[in-house]
Amino acid sequence: MQTRLQAIESSISSFDSKLELILDRVKGVTDDAITSRRKNMGMSGSSTRNVSESPGPSAYSPQHAQQYPRQLTNEDTLAQNRTEEGEEVTENLMRSQTATELQHQEENGENQLNTDQIFPRHDWLAPMHVIHQIDSKIFNRVSPMNPFRKACEEFLEFYQNYESLCLDLAKSFLEVSHFWIIPGGITEINRQYVLDHPFTACVFVLLAMCFDVNYKYVEEQNKLYQLTTKILGIALLTEPLTDHDIEGILYLSLYNFARKPHQPVVDSWLLTSVGVKHLMMSIDLKNIAKRVSEGSFNADDLFHMRIFNSMCSCHLQNAIGYGRPITINKDYFDLHALTIRFPSATVGDAIKVAEIELYLILSRDLSSGSQALKLSFENNLLISANVHEWKLKWNRIMSKDVSQLATILSRC
Numbered sequence: 391m392q393t394r395l396q397a398i399e400s401s402i403s404s405f406d407s408k409l410e411l412i413l414d415r416v417k418g419v420t421d422d423a424i425t426s427r428r429k430n431m432g433m434s435g436s437s438t439r440n441v442s443e444s445p446g447p448s449a450y451s452p453q454h455a456q457q458y459p460r461q462l463t464n465e466d467t468l469a470q471n472r473t474e475e476g477e478e479v480t481e482n483l484m485r486s487q488t489a490t491e492l493q494h495q496e497e498n499g500e501n502q503l504n505t506d507q508i509f510p511r512h513d514w515l516a517p518m519h520v521i522h523q524i525d526s527k528i529f530n531r532v533s534p535m536n537p538f539r540k541a542c543e544e545f546l547e548f549y550q551n552y553e554s555l556c557l558d559l560a561k562s563f564l565e566v567s568h569f570w571i572i573p574g575g576i577t578e579i580n581r582q583y584v585l586d587h588p589f590t591a592c593v594f595v596l597l598a599m600c601f602d603v604n605y606k607y608v609e610e611q612n613k614l615y616q617l618t619t620k621i622l623g624i625a626l627l628t629e630p631l632t633d634h635d636i637e638g639i640l641y642l643s644l645y646n647f648a649r650k651p652h653q654p655v656v657d658s659w660l661l662t663s664v665g666v667k668h669l670m671m672s673i674d675l676k677n678i679a680k681r682v683s684e685g686s687f688n689a690d691d692l693f694h695m696r697i698f699n700s701m702c703s704c705h706l707q708n709a710i711g712y713g714r715p716i717t718i719n720k721d722y723f724d725l726h727a728l729t730i731r732f733p734s735a736t737v738g739d740a741i742k743v744a745e746i747e748l749y750l751i752l753s754r755d756l757s758s759g760s761q762a763l764k765l766s767f768e769n770n771l772l773i774s775a776n777v778h779e780w781k782l783k784w785n786r787i788m789s790k791d792v793s794q795l796a797t798i799l800s801r802c
Contacts, residue, residue, distance in 0.1 A: 507721035559598035574693035590638040630672040662705035706749035744784040
């Protein structure tokens with residue numbers, strides 16, 4: 391018996407397949423039946439989990455979604471580096487502000503990230519994971535992605551009824567908001583993108599409708615608002631999500647997508663709190679940090695870190711604005727500076743790092759109380775010593791900030 395079990399198990403590499411083997415043994419399935427089934431399915435060494443058929447034009451299946459390679463052309467990487475026509479801010483300027491400091495940190499060993507408390511994306515051998523997998527196998531539970539997939543299919547039905555309108559609005563959103571769109575993601579919205587990433591496409595269309603000052607598309611906007619909030623609610627309870635789905639959550643956190651007076655505003659602090667947790671579960675942050683520390687850079691990692699930084703920045707802004715706790719610990723916040731180590735990083739990446747550091751300073755200053763702050767007047771403004779140091783460090787970079795958001799905050 392032991393010999394036969396080892397012979398079958400030797401061809402199995404995944405924990406999931408081993409779990410199926412154990413359950414087959416519990417059910418009394420014979421060796422011949424197990425071997426025959428695996429040969430018939432052509433999945434020797436693979437899981438026997440059922441995979442749904444390839445989706446049709448009105449079906450969404452995350453496992454079939456096309457993965458768009460990040461091709462960082464010169465146009466993409468320098469898009470945010472142009473402060474006025476004909477002028478390009480080079481990466482040397484971006485790094486000149488912190489080059490001496492980074493060198494000092496390297497010499498003193500301070501620049502080595504401690505990733506001990508950065509957890510892997512998934513630990514399939516963690517007790518609760520094992521219990522859930524056994525439960526799923528025994529009771530033949532449906533995929534946790536099913537509710538999210540079905541909700542996305544509702545948007546695809548909406549899209550089929552208003553295809554031309556949806557594509558025009560999605561493209562309009564990209565044009566209007568290109569300064570705030572995560573670089574390295576998508577630069578063109580077409581039918582295939584909508585089918586592959588319906589939630590993100592749904593977000594683009596709804597936000598474009600909200601940008602319309604003439605309040606057109608009233609009926610369509612109301613339908614799409616209800617549909618978006620439904621998909622969003624399900625997405626927050628679904629894991630793992632794709633990077634594009636998490637990007638959709640980010641944009642709903644950044645922009646108010648509700649129209650007055652009958653549509654309630656969604657709480658961005660709550661959205662970003664959950665959004666960051668999805669990044670921890672769905673994006674391999676630990677290995678990104680490892681690759682960067684080893685000098686290995688790729689476009690996917692930069693794209694994912696940009697989403698992470700924007701989500702963290704939005705969360706910090708709302709935590710300060712609402713007087714609520716920050717739900718991200720220091721170990722994860724320390725990852726934010728990874729973006730400016732990438733050779734293809736832009737001034738926009740450095741500005742985002744500066745924003746996060748400013749929010750962290752403001753949060754600490756506000757929690758420490760006025761007596762502990764070293765306050766002074768600067769240009770008739772009362773400013774803390776920590777904010778003054780931040781301005782000295784990031785002054786040249788912030789002068790390139792088109793939105794001037796961090797500059798305004800530093801004067802509050």
